[in-house]
Amino acid sequence: MANFNKVYLIGNLTRDPELRVTPKGTAICQFGLAVNRQFKEESGAMRDETTFVDIEAWGKQGETIAKYCTKGRPLFVEGRLKFDQWEDKTSGQKRSKLKVVLEGFQFLGGRSEGAPAASGGTEADQTPERHSPPTRNGGQTTPPTQESTDEDVPF
Secondary structure, eight states: OOOOOEEEEEEEESSOEEEETTTSEEEEEEEEEEEEEEEEOOOOEEEEEEEEEEEEEEEEHHHHHHHHHOOOOEEEEEEEEEEEEEEOOTOEEEEEEEEEEEEEEESSSSSTTTTTOSSSGGGGTTTTOOOOOOOTTTTOOOOOOOHHHHHHHOO
């Protein structure tokens, strides 16, 4: 049986991102995202519904979000669902929480103080726009050889 765990959200930050660092030096950024939905009730009246989602961003992506995002900023988030379970230290009860682990994101809206533009820009000019998950080989890519590219063409 195939499995698929992918989440795409567009919303506004509910609070300023909180950046922490693990003992090994890996950055973890946690923030909340409010996703709005508007629909028509049976009576014909329009109704708004807001869903609040906790997001966790690791590494360079987390550092970038903590640096450029503040409460209210619109953000596109791509990630996966993660189910956490733990035992409450004070009451001893089992607790659980569903959150999104960020795998990629894109800034939305206009440019604010010190923030990169919503479109355009590259890592080279220090205006990150789109961040994707790290590659499995540590970010090192090997250029394809002429032979492999010619044989891989399906026509």
